[in-house]
Amino acid sequence: MSGETILARDLHPRYTIESGQPLTFYADYNPEISIITYPVGNTAVEARFKQGLSSTSISARRSDGKSAVGEIMSRFRLGDDIESMYDSIKTDRKISTAIEKYRGMRITKNDPWETTICFIVSQFNNLKRIRKIIKGMMVSFGEEIEGFGGETIHTFPSAEALADARLEEIIKCGTGFRGKYIKSAAEYCSKNIELGSLSKLGYTELKEELLLIDGVGDKVADCIALMGYGKLEAFPIDVWVKRSMELMYFKGEKRSIKDIHAYADKKWGSLAGFAQQYIFWYGRGTF
DNA sequence: ACCCAGGCGGGCG
Protein backbone atom coordinates (compact mmCIF):
# COMPACT_ATOMS: atom_id res chain seq x y z
CA MET A 1 0.00 0.00 0.00
CA SER A 2 1.02 3.61 -0.31
CA GLY A 3 1.96 5.65 2.73
CA GLU A 4 4.84 5.93 5.13
CA THR A 5 5.92 3.82 8.04
CA ILE A 6 6.67 5.06 11.53
CA LEU A 7 8.09 3.01 14.39
CA ALA A 8 7.03 3.70 17.96
CA ARG A 9 7.89 2.18 21.31
CA ASP A 10 5.23 1.66 23.95
CA LEU A 11 2.28 2.34 21.70
CA HIS A 12 -0.70 0.07 22.21
CA PRO A 13 -3.20 1.12 19.53
CA ARG A 14 -6.24 -0.59 20.98
CA TYR A 15 -5.86 0.73 24.51
CA THR A 16 -5.11 4.18 23.17
CA ILE A 17 -7.98 4.33 20.73
CA GLU A 18 -10.65 2.66 22.84
CA SER A 19 -9.96 4.31 26.19
CA GLY A 20 -12.58 7.04 26.07
CA GLN A 21 -10.56 9.67 24.24
CA PRO A 22 -11.92 11.87 21.43
CA LEU A 23 -10.71 9.46 18.73
CA THR A 24 -12.92 6.84 20.35
CA PHE A 25 -15.89 9.02 19.63
CA TYR A 26 -15.39 9.88 15.99
CA ALA A 27 -12.91 7.53 14.33
CA ASP A 28 -13.75 4.32 12.53
CA TYR A 29 -11.60 1.70 14.16
CA ASN A 30 -11.46 -1.99 13.41
CA PRO A 31 -9.59 -3.66 16.27
CA GLU A 32 -9.43 -7.00 14.45
CA ILE A 33 -7.20 -5.65 11.70
CA SER A 34 -6.02 -2.64 13.70
CA ILE A 35 -6.86 0.04 11.15
CA ILE A 36 -8.18 3.46 12.11
CA THR A 37 -9.67 6.04 9.76
CA TYR A 38 -10.60 9.54 10.85
CA PRO A 39 -11.04 13.04 9.50
CA VAL A 40 -8.51 15.82 10.06
CA GLY A 41 -10.06 19.02 8.83
CA ASN A 42 -11.23 18.19 5.34
CA THR A 43 -8.92 15.27 4.70
CA ALA A 44 -9.09 11.65 5.79
CA VAL A 45 -6.24 9.89 7.57
CA GLU A 46 -5.72 6.17 7.79
CA ALA A 47 -3.28 4.36 10.04
CA ARG A 48 -2.52 0.63 10.09
CA PHE A 49 -0.82 -0.68 13.21
CA LYS A 50 1.35 -3.76 13.52
CA GLN A 51 2.61 -4.65 16.96
CA GLY A 52 6.05 -6.19 17.04
CA LEU A 53 8.05 -7.53 19.96
CA SER A 54 9.58 -4.27 21.06
CA SER A 55 7.82 -1.69 18.94
CA THR A 56 4.71 -0.89 16.94
CA SER A 57 4.94 -0.01 13.27
CA ILE A 58 2.41 2.42 11.87
CA SER A 59 1.70 2.68 8.18
CA ALA A 60 -0.18 5.90 7.55
CA ARG A 61 -1.56 7.94 4.67
CA ARG A 62 -3.73 10.96 4.00
CA SER A 63 -6.43 11.31 1.37
CA ASP A 64 -4.87 14.49 0.00
CA GLY A 65 -1.64 12.66 -0.71
CA LYS A 66 0.43 14.71 1.72
CA SER A 67 2.60 13.10 4.35
CA ALA A 68 0.70 11.72 7.34
CA VAL A 69 3.79 11.47 9.53
CA GLY A 70 3.31 14.80 11.29
CA GLU A 71 -0.32 14.05 12.08
CA ILE A 72 0.47 10.62 13.53
CA MET A 73 3.46 11.86 15.52
CA SER A 74 1.38 14.66 16.98
CA ARG A 75 -1.88 12.77 17.52
CA PHE A 76 -0.26 9.87 19.40
CA ARG A 77 2.41 12.02 21.04
CA LEU A 78 5.18 9.83 19.68
CA GLY A 79 7.81 12.42 20.54
CA ASP A 80 7.25 11.96 24.27
CA ASP A 81 9.96 10.33 26.35
CA ILE A 82 7.51 7.66 27.43
CA GLU A 83 9.92 5.59 29.54
CA SER A 84 10.86 8.57 31.63
CA MET A 85 7.18 9.46 32.00
CA TYR A 86 6.36 6.00 33.31
CA ASP A 87 9.26 6.23 35.74
CA SER A 88 7.89 9.52 37.05
CA ILE A 89 4.33 8.40 37.69
CA LYS A 90 5.09 4.94 39.07
CA THR A 91 5.01 6.27 42.58
CA ASP A 92 3.49 3.22 44.21
CA ARG A 93 2.33 -0.33 43.63
CA LYS A 94 -1.30 0.62 42.94
CA ILE A 95 -0.68 2.75 39.91
CA SER A 96 2.17 0.54 38.74
CA THR A 97 -0.34 -2.30 38.46
CA ALA A 98 -2.62 -0.14 36.34
CA ILE A 99 0.24 0.96 34.12
CA GLU A 100 1.54 -2.56 33.56
CA LYS A 101 -1.93 -3.76 32.61
CA TYR A 102 -2.40 -1.05 29.99
CA ARG A 103 1.18 -0.22 29.05
CA GLY A 104 1.29 1.56 25.71
CA MET A 105 -1.92 3.50 26.27
CA ARG A 106 -1.13 7.03 25.14
CA ILE A 107 -2.80 10.33 25.80
CA THR A 108 -3.85 11.56 22.37
CA LYS A 109 -3.56 15.18 21.26
CA ASN A 110 -6.75 16.20 19.51
CA ASP A 111 -8.22 19.32 17.98
CA PRO A 112 -9.40 21.71 20.76
CA TRP A 113 -12.81 22.35 19.24
CA GLU A 114 -13.50 18.68 18.59
CA THR A 115 -12.36 17.85 22.11
CA THR A 116 -14.66 20.50 23.55
CA ILE A 117 -17.73 19.11 21.83
CA CYS A 118 -16.82 15.49 22.60
CA PHE A 119 -16.56 16.19 26.30
CA ILE A 120 -19.62 18.40 26.51
CA VAL A 121 -21.47 15.41 25.05
CA SER A 122 -19.76 13.12 27.56
CA GLN A 123 -21.35 14.69 30.62
CA PHE A 124 -23.73 12.40 32.51
CA ASN A 125 -23.38 9.92 29.64
CA ASN A 126 -21.64 6.67 28.74
CA LEU A 127 -18.97 5.81 26.18
CA LYS A 128 -21.18 3.88 23.81
CA ARG A 129 -23.81 6.60 23.63
CA ILE A 130 -21.25 9.40 23.37
CA ARG A 131 -19.86 7.74 20.27
CA LYS A 132 -23.32 7.29 18.78
CA ILE A 133 -24.18 10.95 19.37
CA ILE A 134 -20.89 12.30 17.96
CA LYS A 135 -21.14 10.10 14.86
CA GLY A 136 -24.71 11.28 14.34
CA MET A 137 -23.66 14.90 14.59
CA MET A 138 -20.93 14.28 12.02
CA VAL A 139 -23.48 12.83 9.61
CA SER A 140 -25.94 15.68 10.21
CA PHE A 141 -23.59 18.67 10.34
CA GLY A 142 -20.21 17.59 8.94
CA GLU A 143 -19.13 17.69 5.33
CA GLU A 144 -18.79 14.64 3.14
CA ILE A 145 -15.34 13.72 1.89
CA GLU A 146 -14.13 10.65 0.05
CA GLY A 147 -12.27 7.98 1.97
CA PHE A 148 -9.58 5.60 0.76
CA GLY A 149 -11.87 3.01 -0.76
CA GLY A 150 -14.23 5.55 -2.30
CA GLU A 151 -16.45 5.45 0.78
CA THR A 152 -17.93 8.57 2.34
CA ILE A 153 -16.34 10.01 5.45
CA HIS A 154 -18.00 12.79 7.42
CA THR A 155 -15.85 15.56 8.82
CA PHE A 156 -16.25 16.82 12.36
CA PRO A 157 -18.82 19.67 12.38
CA SER A 158 -17.28 23.14 12.54
CA ALA A 159 -18.26 25.64 15.23
CA GLU A 160 -19.94 27.69 12.50
CA ALA A 161 -22.00 24.74 11.29
CA LEU A 162 -23.27 23.98 14.80
CA ALA A 163 -23.86 27.66 15.57
CA ASP A 164 -26.08 27.87 12.49
CA ALA A 165 -27.87 24.61 13.23
CA ARG A 166 -31.30 24.63 14.82
CA LEU A 167 -31.33 23.40 18.40
CA GLU A 168 -34.06 20.95 17.53
CA GLU A 169 -31.81 19.32 14.91
CA ILE A 170 -28.94 19.05 17.39
CA ILE A 171 -31.24 17.37 19.88
CA LYS A 172 -32.34 14.90 17.21
CA CYS A 173 -28.82 13.46 17.34
CA GLY A 174 -29.61 12.25 20.86
CA THR A 175 -27.84 15.05 22.69
CA GLY A 176 -30.77 15.64 25.03
CA PHE A 177 -30.24 18.42 27.57
CA ARG A 178 -26.67 18.86 26.26
CA GLY A 179 -28.02 20.25 23.00
CA LYS A 180 -28.31 23.77 24.38
CA TYR A 181 -24.72 23.64 25.63
CA ILE A 182 -23.49 22.49 22.22
CA LYS A 183 -25.24 25.32 20.41
CA SER A 184 -24.15 27.87 22.97
CA ALA A 185 -20.53 26.67 22.86
CA ALA A 186 -20.60 26.74 19.05
CA GLU A 187 -21.86 30.33 19.03
CA TYR A 188 -19.27 31.38 21.59
CA CYS A 189 -16.39 29.62 19.83
CA SER A 190 -17.31 30.95 16.40
CA LYS A 191 -17.81 34.57 17.50
CA ASN A 192 -16.14 35.39 20.78
CA ILE A 193 -13.09 33.20 21.13
CA GLU A 194 -10.52 31.47 18.94
CA LEU A 195 -9.73 28.18 20.66
CA GLY A 196 -6.49 27.78 18.70
CA SER A 197 -5.15 31.00 20.18
CA LEU A 198 -5.43 29.54 23.68
CA SER A 199 -2.59 27.12 22.93
CA LYS A 200 -0.06 29.66 24.14
CA LEU A 201 -1.61 29.80 27.61
CA GLY A 202 -0.41 27.85 30.60
CA TYR A 203 -2.71 25.30 32.21
CA THR A 204 -4.25 27.56 34.85
CA GLU A 205 -5.02 30.41 32.46
CA LEU A 206 -6.26 28.00 29.78
CA LYS A 207 -8.67 26.36 32.21
CA GLU A 208 -10.02 29.75 33.25
CA GLU A 209 -10.82 30.54 29.62
CA LEU A 210 -12.39 27.15 28.97
CA LEU A 211 -14.65 27.52 32.01
CA LEU A 212 -16.25 30.54 30.32
CA ILE A 213 -17.82 28.21 27.75
CA ASP A 214 -21.40 27.28 28.62
CA GLY A 215 -21.58 23.58 29.48
CA VAL A 216 -17.89 23.36 30.37
CA GLY A 217 -17.24 22.83 34.06
CA ASP A 218 -14.26 21.62 36.07
CA LYS A 219 -14.10 18.08 34.72
CA VAL A 220 -14.77 18.87 31.07
CA ALA A 221 -12.28 21.76 31.15
CA ASP A 222 -9.60 19.37 32.41
CA CYS A 223 -10.43 16.88 29.64
CA ILE A 224 -10.10 19.62 27.02
CA ALA A 225 -6.84 20.86 28.55
CA LEU A 226 -5.44 17.31 28.64
CA MET A 227 -6.58 15.87 25.32
CA GLY A 228 -7.18 19.02 23.29
CA TYR A 229 -4.19 21.09 24.37
CA GLY A 230 -1.79 18.46 25.65
CA LYS A 231 -1.62 19.82 29.20
CA LEU A 232 -0.45 16.68 31.00
CA GLU A 233 -0.89 18.26 34.43
CA ALA A 234 -4.68 18.42 33.98
CA PHE A 235 -6.39 15.75 36.09
CA PRO A 236 -10.04 15.23 35.07
CA ILE A 237 -12.09 13.66 37.86
CA ASP A 238 -15.18 11.82 36.67
CA VAL A 239 -17.19 9.23 38.60
CA TRP A 240 -14.69 6.47 37.70
CA VAL A 241 -11.58 8.40 38.65
CA LYS A 242 -13.17 9.56 41.90
CA ARG A 243 -14.24 6.04 42.80
CA SER A 244 -10.88 4.56 41.79
CA MET A 245 -8.85 7.17 43.67
CA GLU A 246 -10.91 6.60 46.81
CA LEU A 247 -10.42 2.86 46.56
CA MET A 248 -6.73 3.00 45.67
CA TYR A 249 -5.57 5.74 48.04
CA PHE A 250 -8.24 6.48 50.66
CA LYS A 251 -9.34 3.03 51.85
CA GLY A 252 -12.60 3.46 50.00
CA GLU A 253 -13.54 6.53 52.00
CA LYS A 254 -15.31 9.39 50.26
CA ARG A 255 -13.20 12.40 49.35
CA SER A 256 -14.12 15.72 47.75
CA ILE A 257 -13.11 16.54 44.19
CA LYS A 258 -10.98 19.33 45.61
CA ASP A 259 -9.09 16.98 47.92
CA ILE A 260 -8.48 14.49 45.11
CA HIS A 261 -7.17 17.26 42.85
CA ALA A 262 -4.74 18.33 45.56
CA TYR A 263 -3.63 14.75 46.22
CA ALA A 264 -3.04 13.98 42.53
CA ASP A 265 -1.15 17.21 41.98
CA LYS A 266 1.14 16.52 44.89
CA LYS A 267 1.69 12.91 43.85
CA TRP A 268 2.12 13.24 40.07
CA GLY A 269 2.41 16.97 39.40
CA SER A 270 3.07 17.84 35.78
CA LEU A 271 2.19 14.29 34.64
CA ALA A 272 -1.01 13.89 36.68
CA GLY A 273 -3.15 13.69 33.55
CA PHE A 274 -1.07 10.86 32.16
CA ALA A 275 -1.53 8.98 35.43
CA GLN A 276 -5.22 9.80 35.35
CA GLN A 277 -5.76 8.01 32.05
CA TYR A 278 -4.46 4.78 33.61
CA ILE A 279 -6.52 5.23 36.76
CA PHE A 280 -9.62 5.89 34.67
CA TRP A 281 -9.27 2.94 32.33
CA TYR A 282 -7.99 0.52 34.96
CA GLY A 283 -10.68 1.56 37.41
CA ARG A 284 -13.39 1.26 34.82
CA GLY A 285 -12.38 -2.30 34.03
CA THR A 286 -11.70 -3.35 37.61
CA PHE A 287 -13.88 -1.64 40.20
C1' DA B 1 -38.96 -1.80 36.60
C1' DC B 2 -34.71 0.18 38.20
C1' DC B 3 -30.05 1.97 37.93
C1' DC B 4 -26.35 4.19 35.92
C1' DA B 5 -23.44 6.84 32.69
C1' DG B 6 -15.83 10.39 31.47
C1' DG B 7 -21.23 16.58 34.92
C1' DC B 8 -23.10 21.09 34.76
C1' DG B 9 -25.80 25.16 36.03
C1' DG B 10 -28.54 27.17 39.31
C1' DG B 11 -30.48 27.79 43.74
C1' DC B 12 -30.00 27.54 48.61
C1' DG B 13 -27.94 27.84 53.26
Next chain:
DNA sequence: CGCCCGCATGGG
Protein backbone atom coordinates in the same frame (compact mmCIF):
# COMPACT_ATOMS: atom_id res chain seq x y z
C1' DC C 1 -17.74 27.71 49.91
C1' DG C 2 -20.41 23.15 49.99
C1' DC C 3 -24.61 20.71 49.11
C1' DC C 4 -28.66 19.28 46.41
C1' DC C 5 -31.46 19.03 42.50
C1' DG C 6 -33.09 18.52 37.69
C1' DC C 7 -31.67 17.33 33.45
C1' DA C 8 -32.64 13.50 28.40
C1' DT C 9 -31.54 9.14 26.73
C1' DG C 10 -30.57 4.36 26.13
C1' DG C 11 -28.33 0.14 27.59
C1' DG C 12 -27.64 -3.48 31.22
